[in-house]
Amino acid sequence: MSRWYGALTTWLRARSRRQRYGIVAVAVALLLGLGGLVVAGGSETDILWFDGRPVAAPADEPEQELGGATEPERESGQRQPAGAVEPPPPYVQPFAEQPGAKPRAPLPSPTAGVEIEEGTDGCDHAYGDRDVCVPWEFPAGVTDKCGWLRERGFGPLKITGGRDRHGLDRNGDGTACGDGD
């Protein structure tokens, strides 16, 4: 190794200054080229090739479009940077246009709100406090209503609404599902 290195050094010393500069310039150019290739190899996730052609494609020559305007710009070869840009208009797709569907007929301005029947929350509030919810309709198949309620943590319920739709106060003492019911 040392012999050929020494020979190379001796050979370089024998060259004129001008020749040495030339040799160094060529070596630097080669190294830069090699370095560029290594860098351009990039990380595994970069896309740096295109269809077998280099990314740094030839400069874009301004040419007249077919009936279009001249665009003298030259390519940048760069990707769009992240960050703020001129805001684009919203891109909306023509979905759900319901061709042939007929909208409901317009309604007149009402004179009052819609009447809501009692029990819309599924509860008969005539039993117990108003946070208690004895079902407006018991589930199908329930025959022992008080038993069903007791299984679900209901205690005796004072009849507060002046009625007993479900017949839970059999003994008529004013308490539903109490003793004797």
Place this chain on the structure above:
Amino acid sequence: MPPAKAVPMFSPELRRGLGRLLALALLLTAGLVAAAPAQAAANLVPNPGLETVDGNGFPTCWERSGHGDNTFTMGVTNDARSGTKAMRVSITRLVSGDRKAMMLENAECAPRVTPGRQYDLSVYYKSTTAANAVTLFRHDTALGWQYWMDPATLPATSTWQQKVVRTPPIPANTDQITWGVSIYALGTLTTDDYSMVDASAPAPTPSGCTDAAGCTKGKWQVMPYQSTVRGIHAVMLHNGKVLLVAGSGNDPNAFAAGTFKTAVYDPATGAFTNVATPVDLFCAGHVQLRDGRVLVMGGNKDYPTADGKVGYKGLKNSYIFDPATNKYTRTNDMLVGHWYPSATVLGNGDVLSLGGLGEDSTGSTTTDYFKASEGRWLRQDETKQTWAWWGLYPAMVLMQDGRLFYTGSHTFGVGLPGSGASIYNYGNGTITDVPGLQRKDERDQSMSVLLPPAQAQRVWTVGGGNGDAGATAHRLTDLVDLKAASPRYQAGPLIPQGTLTGGAPQTGDQGKMYVSLVLLPDGTVFETGGALHNRADPVFEASIFDPQTNKFRTGMATDPVPRTYHSSAFLLPDGRVMAVGDNPGNGSFDTRISIYSPPYLFKGARPAIQTVASTNWAYGSTQRITVNSAVTRASLIRPAAVTHSSDPNQRFVELPMTVRNTNTIDLNVTSNPNLAPPGWYMLFVHNASGVPSTAKWVKLG
């Protein structure tokens, strides 16, 4: 002077040395050339440079595409980036629609793909307008060609620019995709040198479960403390805390005493901060505004009378809750009272509120509109009215074109007009039915969600009952694709069955109402809680629904706490799910808090979002983040504002990625505010194993 010793031009040593150097350089070059193909996968786009044209002079494997009322030209130009040809599309008159050159949808030209893999799409372009978008279609082996999404917006540029965007993982049943660049404003778009390469990283080495049960079912933790308020309304705040609103909490005695409660709960510390509550906000509606404050509307003016002559009455009060001060500030009143109103934030940040009961306990048919920029509810003469009766807590989901989809999910009531679901156009006041919803009158306290991603425009409605009739809750689910020209609900998979109190398994058609649906950061939906009957018979069952396959993963761990009436579940920024509330018919209320860790939290290390370049995001922008490990998907999830199985603003917005390298990613934000209404969002990423990061908060719009 003796003559200088002659130095030979090339001595043997020098020749040997130069030879070695040359050999080394050749070896290096050969190695690099040989290594290059391993990095550069094949370009899957046929005729990518548009150089090959057919008899009409149009590039082979490409077609003219687009829609709407516009005037355009589309053809080959010699203003090419490479080669001699490029594609130029000009729109010279535009009323509506777009134009684009697309890859032909046929077996030869459309690039073939593999489900689960991801592909980097690259195109060089220049455009005189900012209204350009990559548009993606996929071929579903069962359904044919389908619009998929617009994964990236391309800014205006007068010089050639490259845009690269990675597809989300290819959905199941997809064998080909096509794509192109759309222009949807006046201007000229030129494109060239398309490419598409398989960008999928090798399958991750299974990291192994850190907990066998957790890895398959997830795990619940019941917190060792209880909520200080009845968590009937829950709003995830952008400071990571949870607003729990009770008002009187369905307690007439508290109402009579004027005791109305709100607390801010910090999941990180378990601390509760009481908030002065001006009126009974029980039964109000709520939604986050653009700045993260919470608009609360309506509430409980009075409980029903015991004799049944007068029902619940709705307030027309409205307040804004500010997380910075933990205070409510009153706005002007709504036009009418609303007990159980909807609250949907629009693409412009305004809020529409519909339905509920008025101050006289009749049904409110008045549309109320909150103009966010002015911080007020509009006057009667400023609003557009249809006088339609929408019922209570009608689930109104914002569609990508700004219309509202009434999903058919609601609370209480029966016999609403129409097919049970409809599309409501506030702008022109039309309501058009959407058919197909099964048992439309048994959707009391069902739940609907816009499935991930929001770009897919699919809504899923799950379960329900009928309190008026005492019906047993069913197992039905329904799916609707709002991308279809004429959307129609189709039957979805049946809700998996669980057990009832005491461990008895559900049988027959038994399903559940009061169900909660929570969008998870891996793009699935957690389904939990519920009951078989009106305020009775909790069902212990949980599952995860995959919108890619329309199938349930059954047998998830179940919340040990019953979650029936007045219960909610919602996503926390750390990827867990929090559940609150239970108010059975005997009038009791369960104030325990449960937190669920989904299986993805037991599958190895989580990726982390290390930096977010900006937390103020504009529509159509790209936003740079850095992560600590490879990720496959990013999303924005709108924080919950949920009550009574109703959170129509919940959405998961896909953020297609431009992957600079493993750690640096640019996220492509939709240009359409209707897909992601302005406000604070939870930004998540997840890796190839579906393991999500914790969220970073970003403000969109």
